[in-house]
């Protein structure tokens with residue numbers, strides 16, 4: 001700023017706690033007496049001198065004045081933004097304040113000297129750097145406040161002194177700091193000071209901002225969390241109300257629950273660890289809900305619950321007797337088993353020779369013979385809880401051992417669930433249909449079961465889901481299976497087999513009378529003395545309306561009968577009490593489905609044509625009678641060779657080959673026209689083609705069917721047979737004699753041919769069945785043909801397609 005270095009006389013305009021630096025333009029309130037006096041004095045003086053009225057702007061801090069003021073010109077007098085009278089003053093240059101003097105008006109006048117602040121030109125490097133720094137800092141500060149226009153203005157100032165004085169506008173400077181700027185006459189020193197002040201302020205601001213931000217964020221998070229929790233609480237309350245629970249009923253306090261629960265120490269530790277994790281995780285996180293489900297499972301398990309065993313073996317036997325008719329040998333086996341368990345249990349911890357408990361009792365037999373209900377009776381007899389684990393169709397190892405917890409929707413395995421369901425650590429667990437356990441890419445459930453059943457391992461059973469050890473050594477495991485052969489080998493090794501082969505008609509009648517009928521009466525809502533089914537009717541139901549090894553269909557038929565009677569009574573068509581006799585059956589539930597072959601019209605019998613023989617077999621449903629059909633193809637139209645149909649297994653196919661080979665080599669001596677076999681195709685079929693069949697025991701039946709076909713002699717209707725045949729015609733022993741004889745008996749067969757070497761098996765067959773059967777034990781297939789084929793008649797011979 002140009003200066004003429006001269007002394008001046010000026011009215012003082014005191015600024016209370018404010019500083020105006022050269023270059024600044026400020027509005028001042030003329031209501032303030034000091035301001036008005038100074039402006040009026042300046043105006044009065046200006047009348048006699050050219051130029052604008054001039055004042056000396058002097059800051060007043062705590063009633064004192066600095067040694068330097070600023071010459072200001074009154075640019076305009078008018079109204080301020082708020083309507084008050086005001087003057088616009090522009091700061092011009094620094095003036096050193098001198099002695100007081102007099103002048104017009106009420107103002108205080110002083111003498112002053114202009115202070116020269118000439119600037120070195122051009123700017124030396126250092127100063128240029130300083131200017132740059134100041135501008136950068138000022139820009140940074142102005143940007144933060146969004147004062148973009150001011151940024152441009154500051155950038156445009158090149159004068160060092162002007163630039164430094166521009167700081168006078170800074171609202172963050174204290175009056176003292178501004179006075180310091182005012183008193184620093186050297187422009188470079190002043191710019192340095194201004195730069196320093198600006199830098200300090202920015203640094204302070206940074207810190208302040210960071211703190212503010214941190215504080216704000218903390219507050220935000222807390223606030224959000226608080227709000228969310230309030231919302232969550234409200235939602236939960238709403239849900240509880242929806243579910244009809246009272247407020248506060250849901251105990252979310254897992255820690256307290258774990259601490260209060262009766263858990264083994266290791267389990268408690270594991271559970272508390274999970275509680276820690278739960279408390280750290282947020283309410284909605286998926287992990288939280290996994291942990292909750294897991295904790296619920298652990299808390300629901302009956303870790304230290306045990307039921308008291310009923311150690312009265314005689315009482316146990318009574319329970320078995322009361323709940324199941326017949327089955328004497330089976331009940332005896334179970335009683336022995338219980339007695340042994342009791343004796344072992346009495347000695348210390350029940351550990352005998354390093355093994356706890358005994359082998360697993362496996363009840364094997366066709367459906368409906370009472371395997372499951374026997375298992376339940378065992379539990380009753382021992383005074384333990386009973387749980388059934390259905391294993392049919394289980395192919396996934398995780399079904400037994402549980403899914404790992406990281407799995408979505410993970411569950412504990414069936415064993416853990418069974419224990420939970422039982423509510424005690426020593427229940428009777430029935431592994432139902434253990435023969436239907438398969439294995440595939442999802443692992444081998446049988447291997448997992450092996451671990452469950454192995455007394456050496458099962459006291460530390462580890463479920464993948466539970467992850468803590470579960471002691472299964474007090475559990476009594478029982479298993480059931482339909483087919484012995486289908487039980488995985490390794491499991492079979494662990495088991496003590498008890499066979500239930502099926503019931504005789506007499507046994508069925510007793511079971512139906514003593515057990516099924518009372519139960520079904522109750523289900524039908526009938527009284528014992530309102531409806532009875534007499535023995536004749538029960539026998540007919542068992543014999544003609546059902547054909548099964550067990551009593552399941554029989555039970556259903558009884559139920560159907562009772563429903564019918566109950567409905568008729570309700571409709572007013574039948575008076576109670578009422579006794580159902582065998583004559584009544586047809587009227588109530590229609591015609592019987594199973595009439596014995598021998599009772600059929602001779603022309604309708606299966607064996608009414610040559611080439612059909614009656615065999616005996618064992619299937620998954622127990623023993624059964626099955627017919628073998630043989631035919632010869634026409635040499636003109638049929639292909640040569642052997643055709644086999646009816647879903648036969650390899651062993652059975654080979655056995656057909658053997659039958660054929662035997663006849664080819666020995667047919668002539670039996671006086672059979674075996675030449676026909678040479679170029680005519682042979683077809684053997686086993687009806688009920690949808691059921692897979694296998695085994696060598698149909699050898700005699702196939703040989704007989706072929707011999708009947710070749711000879712034209714019919715097979716006797718009342719004869720059924722079983723036995724393997726060798727190439728030389730020897731009859732070799734087979735399995736399932738009891739089941740087969742029961743089946744023959746059911747089907748009304750009277751003569752049965754079995755291999756000689758199976759004779760000892762007849763001891764297992766109930767006497768009442770043997771009484772009705774004429775059993776022939778044979779060693780050679782020639783004996784079979786002799787017994788089974790009817791004498792040749794001319795009529796029969798002419799019907800045969802092979803007649804020469």
Ligand SMILES: Nc1ncnc2c1ncn2[C@@H]1O[C@H](COP(=O)(O)OP(=O)(O)OP(=O)(O)O)[C@@H](O)[C@H]1O
Pocket residue numbers: 323324325326327365366367368369370371372373374480481482511515516550551552555
């Ligand atoms: N000897 C018996 N005394 C009394 N009731 C019996 C007897 N045998 C079977 N039952 C009854 O027959 C019904 C069928 O028995 P259960 O269901 O136990 O057969 P299962 O052999 O287990 O069949 P599956 O192999 O199909 O499971 C049950 O109601 C059972 O009580």
